[in-house]
Amino acid sequence: MSRSGKRFYAGLGGLALLLALLPLAVTNPYYLNVLNVVALNVLVVIGLNLLIGYAGHISLGHAAFFGLGAYISGILTGSYGWEPWLTLVFAAAVVAVVATIIGVPTLRLKGNYLVMATLGFNLIVSVLMVQLDDITGGPSGYSGIPSLSFFGHAIVTDQSFYWLVWGAVLVGLGLARNLVHSRVGRGLKALHESPLAAAASGVPIEAYKVKVFVVSAVYASVAGSLYAHYYGIITPKTFDIFKSVELVTMCIIGGMGSLWGGLFGAGLITPLPQLLAVVEEYKDIIFGGILLVLLIFLPQGVVGWLEGKRVRPGGRAF
Amino acid sequence: MSFGDQIAQYVVSGLTTGAVYALVALGFCLIYNATRIVNFAQGDFLSLGGLMTYTFLTGVGLPMILAFPCAVVSVALVGAMMERLAIRPAKSRQVMVLIFITIAASILMRGIFKHLWGKDALALPPLSPEVPLRVLGATLTPQNLWVLGMTLAAIVALLWFFNRTLTGKAMRATSINPSAAALMGIDANRMTMYSFGLAGGLGALAGVLITPITSLSYEVGVIMGLKGFAAAVLGGYGSFVGAILGGLVLGLIESLSAGLISSVYKDAVAFVVLLLVLFLRPGGLMGVKSGERV
Numbered sequence: 001m002s003r004s005g006k007r008f009y010a011g012l013g014g015l016a017l018l019l020a021l022l023p024l025a026v027t028n029p030y031y032l033n034v035l036n037v038v039a040l041n042v043l044v045v046i047g048l049n050l051l052i053g054y055a056g057h058i059s060l061g062h063a064a065f066f067g068l069g070a071y072i073s074g075i076l077t078g079s080y081g082w083e084p085w086l087t088l089v090f091a092a093a094v095v096a097v098v099a100t101i102i103g104v105p106t107l108r109l110k111g112n113y114l115v116m117a118t119l120g121f122n123l124i125v126s127v128l129m130v131q132l133d134d135i136t137g138g139p140s141g142y143s144g145i146p147s148l149s150f151f152g153h154a155i156v157t158d159q160s161f162y163w164l165v166w167g168a169v170l171v172g173l174g175l176a177r178n179l180v181h182s183r184v185g186r187g188l189k190a191l192h193e194s195p196l197a198a199a200a201s202g203v204p205i206e207a208y209k210v211k212v213f214v215v216s217a218v219y220a221s222v223a224g225s226l227y228a229h230y231y232g233i234i235t236p237k238t239f240d241i242f243k244s245v246e247l248v249t250m251c252i253i254g255g256m257g258s259l260w261g262g263l264f265g266a267g268l269i270t271p272l273p274q275l276l277a278v279v280e281e282y283k284d285i286i287f288g289g290i291l292l293v294l295l296i297f298l299p300q301g302v303v304g305w306l307e308g309k310r311v312r313p314g315g316r317a318f
Numbered sequence: 319m320s321f322g323d324q325i326a327q328y329v330v331s332g333l334t335t336g337a338v339y340a341l342v343a344l345g346f347c348l349i350y351n352a353t354r355i356v357n358f359a360q361g362d363f364l365s366l367g368g369l370m371t372y373t374f375l376t377g378v379g380l381p382m383i384l385a386f387p388c389a390v391v392s393v394a395l396v397g398a399m400m401e402r403l404a405i406r407p408a409k410s411r412q413v414m415v416l417i418f419i420t421i422a423a424s425i426l427m428r429g430i431f432k433h434l435w436g437k438d439a440l441a442l443p444p445l446s447p448e449v450p451l452r453v454l455g456a457t458l459t460p461q462n463l464w465v466l467g468m469t470l471a472a473i474v475a476l477l478w479f480f481n482r483t484l485t486g487k488a489m490r491a492t493s494i495n496p497s498a499a500a501l502m503g504i505d506a507n508r509m510t511m512y513s514f515g516l517a518g519g520l521g522a523l524a525g526v527l528i529t530p531i532t533s534l535s536y537e538v539g540v541i542m543g544l545k546g547f548a549a550a551v552l553g554g555y556g557s558f559v560g561a562i563l564g565g566l567v568l569g570l571i572e573s574l575s576a577g578l579i580s581s582v583y584k585d586a587v588a589f590v591v592l593l594l595v596l597f598l599r600p601g602g603l604m605g606v607k608s609g610e611r612v
Contacts, residue, residue: 058414105597111413112356116551117596119544120589127586241544245421252418284429291422292404299410 008177011260012170019166023159032158036230038270039165040223045250045262046172047219052248053257054180054188055212057107060244061118064125065217067239068095069224071129071136074145074234079135084148088225092218099217103210122241129236141235148229161230168226172219176259179215184208253294255301264302323455328577329570330456334531336569337469341524342546343553343561344476345517350556351493352513355416359400359424361543363521365536366393366427368529369435370522372442382445390522397518401511431536444530465527472523473562476516489513541585548592554602563603568592 026032048062072091076082082090106117130139137143148155148164155161179185187208190198199205228234246269254265272290276283298305342360349357370392374385404423408416444461451458480486492499492509500506524546525539532538549568553560571591576584595602 052414058417109596109600111354112350112555113551113596113600113602115356115417116547117593120548120593123544123589124586124593127583131582249418249421252415256414281433282429284425285433286429288422288424288426288429292419292426295415295419295422296404296408299408299412299415 005181008259012173015173015263016170019170023162029158032162034271034274036158036161036165038266039162039169040227040230041247041250041266041270042169042262043165043172043223043226044220044247045254045266046169046176046259047216048247049251049254049256049259049262050176050179050212050219051216052251053261054185054192055209056192057209057213058115058248059118059213059216060115060241060248061102061120061122061125062216062220062247063239063241063243064122065095065099065220066224066227066243066247067125067129067234067236068098069221070228070234070239071142071224072221073225074142074228075135077229078142078145084146084229088148088222088229091225092221095217095221096214099214100210103213103217104206107206107209107213119241119244122244126236126240129239136236139236141233143233145228145232145234147232148226155229165226165230168222173259179212180259184211188212249291252299253291253301255303255305258301258303261301261303268302320455324577325574326454326456328573330453330458330462332570332573333566334462334465334569335528335573336549336566337465338524338528338542338565339545339549339568340562340565341469341472341520341527342542343550343565344473344558345520345524346547346550347556347558347561348513348517348520350550352489352510353405353416355413355420356547357514357517358417358420358543359427360517360521360546361539361541362424362427362431363393363397363518363539364525364528364542365431365534365539366396367522367525368442368534368538369431369440369525369536371526371529372435372440372534375442382443386445386526389526390519393522393525394515394519397521398511398515400518401514405510405514406507428536428540435536437536440534442526442529442534445527461527461530465531468523468527472520476558485512545588548588552592552595552602554604557602557604560602560604567603 022035023032026035044062044066048059051057051059069088069091072094073084073087076087076090077084102117102121106114106121109117129136133139150160150164153160155164187198187203187205190201190203191205191208195205224239227238250262250265250269252265253268254261254263272287273283276286279286300308342364345360345363346357349355349360367389370389371385374380374388375382378385380388400420400423404419405416408419410416444459445464446460448459448461451460478486480490488499488504489509489512491502492504492506496506499509521539524542528542529538545568546565549564550556550561551564552568553562553564568588568591572584572588575587579587
């Protein structure tokens with residue numbers, strides 16, 4: 001195994017250990033709930049980071065994929081009595097198809113056009129969630145979603161969901177690393193270095209980009225399904241464009257192009273609104289201000305900053 | 319009201335909102351041409367324009383004829399300040415990071431607006447007393463005429479500025495080739511700051527014109543900003559003619575679809591049309607070559 005591979009799996013093992021020990025210290029259900037929401041965001045951000053960091057594309061529509069996963073899972077189990085695990089897989093498959101249909105034409109676009117196309121897609125999905133109220137429950141949301149169960153044990157407590165969702169994060173990280181080091185990942189890396197050389201070496205650029213887009217959408221869908229079964233109720237507001245913006249913010253603050261970045265980004269940004277709830281009146285001002293300062297002075301994100309610290313003293317990395 | 323009259327009415331209201339979208343889209347273009355970034359705070363300039371007018375009218379007690387220009391100038395200053403305090407000191411020149419700086423600025427600004435003006439909707443009077451006119455079966459209010467007339471005036475003023483004044487020409491030169499412009503002694507930073515100022519002024523103008531028709535609150539600009547962004551993309555991002563055309567087309571499509579089909583999906587229709595245009599013609603309506611396509 002390569003050195004970076006060893007480092008990655010050591011990191012993954014360390015994270016697993018930390019996650020196993022954490023519930024010993026954190027028993028308050030409120031804090032467990034925050035940790036669970038962090039994990040859901042981390043899942044989406046891992047996928048989004050593949051797209052932003054490796055394919056170099058920004059999507060302001062990932063909350064829509066998150067929402068599609070949640071709504072498909074919720075409605076099929078709630079109104080039609082499907083088995084929750086089955087709908088999770090089914091939702092991911094539907095989202096993969098939707099992402100392909102959206103991805104093939106939009107990924108030929110660049111820059112602002114792609115931002116607009118993904119943003120527009122998110123807006124359309126949001127409007128549908130509100131307006132198709134016979135199916136979706138309209139603006140007040142869809143409730144009565146059954147919880148997941150594992151070998152006959154219903155995953156209803158914050159504690160049991162903690163194990164499930166953080167387990168999913170570990171699996172998600174491992175899969176993402178494999179993708180980055182696969183033929184597709186290497187192709188995208190080559191594309192970043194030199195598009196011309198990549199194309200000349202026969203890298204099917206557009207097909208690879210669509211693949212990464214679909215994979216990132218599936219991550220969001222799975223997180224959405226988990227979210228729906230965890231809370232039992234979903235509302236359109238949870239999946240609007242502001243959520244999309246928040247998710248990309250987590251990518252940037254954590255560190256673009258780093259698989260670990262999502263952990264830091266989601267870990268920092270997710271609890272912030274809750275912490276700032278004490279100063280309700282100034283919440284948005286402080287949140288916007290912190291974000292602004294971080295983006296101005298720490299644009300390479302937390303991971304980039306940590307790595308930069310390590311490199312600087314000797315002047316070069318070794 | 320006959321069918322023809324109805325259509326005429328939809329066209330009038332479509333062109334009116336379309337003109338406002340065009341103003342917002344022009345703001346997006348100005349900043350794009352100077353920096354290649356999308357300014358997500360453009361919609362907040364619109365909100366602030368309305369809010370400042372409200373304050374100059376009721377708080378300071380100025381007459382409308384003074385409150386209006388005061389609001390536009392003050393928002394222009396806020397735009398320039400945004401460039402000076404948030405964009406220029408940024409450590410990264412990556413477009414993605416700069417775009418997110420404007421998003422953070424937008425969140426911050428909305429927080430400040432909410433704090434200063436409250437959450438509730440405020441009312442802004444129309445620019446002149448409402449005496450409806452009838453033209454070709456459609457009812458036209460003076461505010462409709464104000465919106466169309468002021469938009470036209472703003473476009474003419476911009477054309478004059480960019481073609482006839484030294485500063486305008488310097489700004490164009492910088493947007494075409496920043497390093498060549500710098501060699502000619504043009505201060506690129508200052509030109510970018512002017513672009514943000516102008517974009518702020520245009521946003522404020524849009525805000526003063528549209529808020530008597532819709533409503534005025536700290537977040538009214540969010541959806542208007544998105545529509546303006548859509549208009550700019552529809553027209554071919556960065557093109558002035560495209561921005562104006564994109565705004566009018568978007569306003570018309572929205573108004574006709576709301577009137578003839580259903581108003582429920584009004585906000586989605588604009589974006590469905592936009593996506594279709596992008597899929598079929600990736601450069602937008604005025605995109606001569608598909609330069610943004612990889």
